[in-house]
Every structure is written in C-alpha cells, then in structure tokens.
Amino acid sequence: MAALTAPVLDATGKKAKDATLEESIFGAETKPHLVHETVRAELNADRLGTRGVKTRGLVSGGRSKPWRQKGTGRARAGTIRAPHFEGGGIAFLPRTQFGVKVNRKVAKAALRASLASHAAAGTLGVLDASGFGEPSTKKAAGLVGEWGNELPLLVVIAEDQKVVAKSFRNVANVIVTVPSELRVSQIVRARSLLVTETALEAVQRRAMA
16 A cells, blocks of 8 residues: 655745655544544633623622511512512523533544545645745745645644744735644644644654554
8 A cells, every 4th residue: 555645845835755644644534523522622612701690699789678578468588689580680600611521532533533634635735844044925825826725724833933934924814833732623624734844743743642
C-alpha cells in the first residue's frame, strides 16, 4: 500500500515535493459521531453564559407580609418576592454552564478523524516556511490563490514562526493557529488545511493515541 502523502508548497504556492504523513493519523477511520461530540463540546465551552435573572433575594419590595396571617381567607404569604407573585423572583434559574465532558480518547480520535478527512479529500497541504524571510501579506495571498483550494483556510504554524503568522493573518478567510491551540471545530469548518513542516510534527504528536 502506497504511503500517505501531501504536497509541500513553496512560498509561491507551487508544489516542491511530497511529504509523508503518519498513516495512523491521516489514514485513520472517520467517525462522524465522535467529531460531532467533540465539536459540540468545544462550541459549548465558548458560550459565556451571561444571561441572568433575579432570584427572590434580588427583586425589590416585599419587606413585610402582604396581608395578615389569618382571617383573610387567602393563603398565608410572607413576601411578594415569592415566585408565584407578579414581579417576584424566579424559582428555577436557567442554566448558565453549558460544558459537555469529552474524554481524552474521544477527543484524540476526533482530531485524527478530522485530519484524515482533509488528507482523503486532497485539501491538506504542507508549507515550506523557509520562503518567508520577512512578513508579506501579498506573498501569502498569492500562495493561497496559486494553490487554488477552497476557503476558508486554516493555517497551522509552529509557535516561533511569527513571520508566517504575520503574513497570513490579514488574508481574507484565513485563520492562523498553533498546534497546542488547534481545535477539531476549526479543522471541520475549514475547507482547506495548510500546516508548516515544523508544525506537522507537533500536530502528529498531539494526535497520537
């Protein structure tokens, strides 16, 4: 069986050679249910939970009993702050925490599956960053155009590749990230994936089972 490869692009966006990919990662079985579960957890973690309501301890009024305890024919009441009164506090607060737990094995399997889907579709490229000696948005935009793959594009760079980051960060529909912050939801959303040669090693280490 032939080894999995991806084109290595130079600074102009042309193919210079092929890079060999880790079979256990980029050839992994695609498991949509695990990808869905992981993406859902990541997106839920982004929710701020800023909505709020007032409990009976926060609403105004109700310092004294609205009527005497006995003799009125009505049910006894201690404060108009109670939930059954108009303007009273809310009894059952809405949720403000939306976290969904995903275990480590599932998260790694989802990462492998999302990477493998790009490899299978031919939308994965490896970037030779040596051609970026100084920041150049024009050069980065030209590379994206020459490669010809669909946008949005996700570019994964190593932590120290600041020049590459500055070159790609202002290109429309391009998102730049590093291996330690790479998320499955980003990979799934991207129509194309470009990883620098240095970052590819870090991505493969992170996706190892």
